[in-house]
Amino acid sequence: MEIVRIDTLDDPRLADYAKLTDVALRRVTEPEGGLYIAESNTVIERAVAAGHVPRSILVQEKWVSSVLPLVAEHPGPVFVGPDALMEELTGFHMHRGALAAMHRPELPSVASVVEGARLVVVLEDIVDHTNVGAVFRSVAGLGADAVLVSPRCADPLYRRSVRVSMGTVLQVPWTRIGPWDTAAAELRALGFHLAAMALTDESVALDEFAAAVPERVALVMGTEGQGLSREAVVAADTVVRIPMHHGVDSLNVAAASAVGLWAVGHAQRA
Structure with a gap:
């Protein structure tokens, strides 16, 4: 492991960490560069545990002793x-102490991601990285099996998504679907029954759908x-709706x- 103490920003290897707050820039540069940014010791630890490989680490002096054991087997600076x-x-x-530029793993096929799954979530064109991360946390916490994201959906491996998900983006199986x-x-x-969460004249209430829940469900x-x-x-x-009260028509997508x-998960396990 190469420990590099820096006093300038001249090292070209630092470019991975430049302008992390520029969302539009990072949406392009991270996937095209084959990387994503893991933030905090906890997320770095989960990324490494998931088999992801750090390209480099950026760490504050006071956090060095806690970060080094997490990446001891990797040669990056x-x-x-x-x-x-x-x-x-x-x-x-x-x-948060540390950032890691991680090599982005190759996305698996849809079939391999949903193999053996009974309940998956499909995210269509969600643009807010916070919402994407929150959905992943719900999937992990409530015992669903996988997430599928549309071609235009925000990147689950974007720094904010990973952080909001508490690192569960690195644990929940996911991949992108086609149109x-x-x-x-x-x-x-x-084998999936597609249940679209939407407000239409033909929609059925969630509790009604859950009362006769299919064996395998994709919540869209x-x-x-x-x-x-x-x-x-x-x-x-x-088409499934969540019954609402007091004139509220719908919930935030994460909620x-x-x-x-x-x-649906409770009904499937019953």
Whole structure:
């Protein structure tokens, strides 16, 4: 392991950590560069435990002794430097101790991700990384099996998604699906009943759906503003709504996923 103490930002290997607060930039540069950023000792530990390989580590001096054991088997450089220089590099104060530029694992096939699964979540075009991370945490905490994300859905491995998920993005199996004209047929061929969470005249209440729950269910959740696309609703086997009160029409997608997962998962296990 190479420990590099820095007093300038001239080392080109530090480029992985530049401008981490520029979301638009990172959406492009991280996937294209084959990396993602893991933030905090806990997330780095979970990433390594999941078999992900760090390209390098950026750590505050006071956290070196706690970070080194987590990456002891990996040869990448560990950059150590003053807080002010790290803030200049990343664009924020590193109060969580450490960052790791991790090699992004190759995405598995849909079939391999859902093998043996009874309950999965499909995220269509969710744009808020916080919501993506929160859904993953609900999936992990409520005992669902996997997450599938649409081509335009926010990156589950973006730093905020990973952090909000408490690192469960690194534990829950997930991959990307194709557009609905192929994805729906693929999921149905794998034995899944597609349940679209949406408000339509034909929708059934969640408790009604759970009362006769199918053996394998894919809960399809839509984007924050407009909800599910027409293509997703048309592709579904059942459209499901969460009954609401006091004039509220719907929940935030992260909250709705938790409610849906609890109801369907509980019914499947009953």
